[in-house]
Amino acid sequence: MSKALKLDESVFELVTRHPEVVEIMVELGFRDIAKPGMLQTAGRFMTLSKGMKLKKIELETVRLAFWQHGFEIIE
Numbered sequence: 001m002s003k004a005l006k007l008d009e010s011v012f013e014l015v016t017r018h019p020e021v022v023e024i025m026v027e028l029g030f031r032d033i034a035k036p037g038m039l040q041t042a043g044r045f046m047t048l049s050k051g052m053k054l055k056k057i058e059l060e061t062v063r064l065a066f067w068q069h070g071f072e073i074i075e
Contacts, residue, residue, distance in 0.1 A: 002072040007049040012039055014048065020069065028065050029055055048073075 005014055005021070011033060014021045025033050030051055032038050052062055063073045 002067075002070055004072050004074050005048065005066060006074050007052075008047050010044055011046050011048065011051065012043040015039055015043065018071070021071075024065055024069050024071075025051075028057060028062060 003018055005018070011021075011025070015033075022033055022039070033043065048062065051057075052059065059073070066073055
């Protein structure tokens with residue numbers, strides 16, 4: 001059974017529910033999320049969708065990476 005992640009949820013909410021999301025996001029290039037305090041500040045308003053646009057990462061790349069870890073991305 002896959003775990004669902006919504007693109008418009010804050011990264012803080014995603015990580016609170018599924019802590020392993022941090023490691024997957026770092027693998028995708030969202031390295032700042034691992035910096036101390038970043039999750040508690042920017043992570044509260046940053047969403048996966050906004051981060052993808054900022055880092056210019058395609059949805060299918062993100063979808064595949066999360067799928068490989070048992071997650072489903074919901075738009």
